[in-house]
Amino acid sequence: MDRITLGVDTFGDVMVDEKGRPLGEAASLRHVLEEGIVADQTGLDVFAVGEHHRDDYAISAPETLLAGLATRTQGIHLSSAVTVLSSDDPVRVYQRFATVDALSDGRAEVILGRGSFTESFPLFGYSLEDYEVLFEEKLGMWIELMKEQPVTWSGSTRPGLQDAQVYPRTDHEGGIPTWIGVGGSPQSVVRAAAHGLPLMLAIIGGEPQRFAPYVDLFHRAADQLGVARQRVGMHSHGHIAATDEQALEEYWPAYRAHNARLGAERGWPAMTKEHFLQEVEHGALYVGSPRTVAEKMVRNIRALDVQRFDFIYTAGQNLPSLRRQSVELYGSQVVPMVREMLADSERSGEDTAS
């Protein structure tokens, strides 16, 4: 297979100091910038940042942060994860990413999604009732914008365009590389295939191999529609330390608090330690030593046959030092191990296949 794309991802969780006091949003953003630089130095393929509009996350404008990173990094691709296109203007989003692309010499990427939080809708004057139509219409417009030709478009969620050229244009053929992020709705998977864009699966709970049929669905939908098969990626949460025990100990308190807060908002109970350990053992969490995390990644990369894996190295309020440690160990140890194991299994796969 082609060389797998391996990245890291953060939603910019507001951080705390050694005494557990919040560092504030501005300081948290500066730390994320440093983490992006570390990710670049360790040779990672992608640094991706989420968009949220809540007090637990500092990043609301991914592309502004990415613009900062564009001027201080060399090779790493700079992506959103995800851009909540539904509550933004596709033309403005495209312009901003095209600007990042110019500053980074062609390293900007976008993952578009519906978003899994409500806050951006009232903030920008949109109604949650229009959740589906906003995304579908704006995604359709985005795909027109990617051609970087004069756009003619009309819809119900935004004034139409007539032969409008949008600037700046990028040097990319096919425009800004764009992925579609989905949670677990089969309909979303089929729609993504219909748009001819690669698919990013958010696998944040349960057994990852259960998503294999979704990958199959994505490819078969493309075949049925007569469009080219596209790549599939996955992103999942985790934390890396020298030992499994240390990683669990460092990760669990912040993860528990984070999960409890989301649960309280959505109506599910607080996660037990037992459930957490179950997720680490069999589920979607990659918490442990570099070897433990690498082995689990390889298992699931192969089970799902994905071409990209983004490691979400933060969940909840944690120390900047622990976040940085996770990025460093991922880039310097996990990624080389994953590449080696994949190459080995590829070779042995060839042997047994003959």
Add this chain to the structure above:
Amino acid sequence: MSGDSAGSSAPIRTLGILGAGKVGTVLARRALEAGYEVLISGSGDPAAIALITSVLAPGARAVRPEEAAREADAVILALPLGRFRELPVEALRGTLVIDAMNHWWETDGASEELGGPAASTSELVQEHLAGARVVKALNHMGYHDLDERALPAGDPDRLAIAIAGAPDDADRAARLIDALGFDPLVIGDLRSGVRLQPFAGAFGAATDREGLARIIEEFPRTERGREVLAALEPAALEPAAGGNGSMDA
């Protein structure tokens, strides 16, 4: 077969699943594994879910909602709750209908009717589906657990699924839950289903029958329980305060 009288006792062989999303496709797989014939529907034209069905629930037959409703011995509702008023009333008359729906803002929009403390959503569904035999079940367990953790009867690790509804209907649903790989726990009438909704302790619970029963009995003594019971029926708070463990909301 869904005649008014025969429907209440006949064994379930054909299961209709309305909704081909995450939950609907997981339940279709479970039901196929348990040996049921499965009819699954999306919002209309079966062609729209043919591929999804063939990949995610091979063996299930994609049909129109009316056909699933008319031909199945029992029907599971796994569509977005906000669309319950589109359900075919006539085709479901006399049929056992298992309401596995919950209010989610992503699909329903923000709704006081469906998400407020006074919302007893399966009762709303029953009001719409006059003549159907509605029970609430399969809504409180996450779809990962439904997918991954079905076990044969008697397994010590078997998880429980609570059922709220009229006794005969709940018993019939209980046999289905058992066949799907979970221990059924009948908790009371349809209104007691508020104990299984989002923000109640049982919501998201993946535990055994005893543990689930305990969580559900706790409901009136929880903050959400007090809020819900006060909103539904202020007087209902008083017996609960005495801790008599009544399972009816």
